[in-house]
Amino acid sequence: xxxxxxxxQAAAHEAEAHASFERCDTDGALSQWASGINAQKARLxxxxxxxxxxxxxxxxxxxxxxxxxARTITGRYGKxxxxxxxxxxxxxxxxxxxxxxxxxxxxxxxxxGTVLRPARADIGSHxxxxxxxxxxxxTTPAHLPPAVILDNGAA
Numbered sequence: 001x002x003x004x005x006x007x008x009q010a011a012a013h014e015a016e017a018h019a020s021f022e023r024c025d026t027d028g029a030l031s032q033w034a035s036g037i038n039a040q041k042a043r044l045x046x047x048x049x050x051x052x053x054x055x056x057x058x059x060x061x062x063x064x065x066x067x068x069x070a071r072t073i074t075g076r077y078g079k080x081x082x083x084x085x086x087x088x089x090x091x092x093x094x095x096x097x098x099x100x101x102x103x104x105x106x107x108x109x110x111x112x113g114t115v116l117r118p119a120r121a122d123i124g125s126h127x128x129x130x131x132x133x134x135x136x137x138x139t140t141p142a143h144l145p146p147a148v149i150l151d152n153g154a155a
Contacts, residue, residue: 071084
């Protein structure tokens with residue numbers, strides 16, 4: 001589906017939500033909410049399509065500016081980077097994600113930057129219906145190089 005079709009789909013979802021509200025006021029709250037979430041998803045997918053199927057993500061780099069295969073996980077102390085080998089397996093090395101001071105990450109030999117990766121719009125949750133969100137999900141494994149490096153953290 002192209003970006004224009006996705007934007008039309010988003011508008012249709014918003015119209016469904018509005019029509020539901022007009023028909024049944026707040027009694028249709030769940031269907032209105034679902035239409036709104038689907039509109040957000042379609043709009044995000046349209047933006048991804050505008051950028052050739054790519055979305056921006058944080059990435060890890062060494063101090064020389066070379067991309068490091070890693071993915072974010074939620075560890076014992078919050079979100080962190082899990083360093084991966086060439087096959088995508090964990091190496092046992094971890095680094096803090098978005099620390100308050102850049103030097104915290106640099107002491108471990110890393111910097112954060114941004115990349116473009118192939119992606120699709122998806123819907124996620126933090127465990128309840130009240131914490132649902134729309135986000136870009138990478139469609140390639142984290143151990144494969146990104147399509148484009150925007151910022152290697154060296155600046």
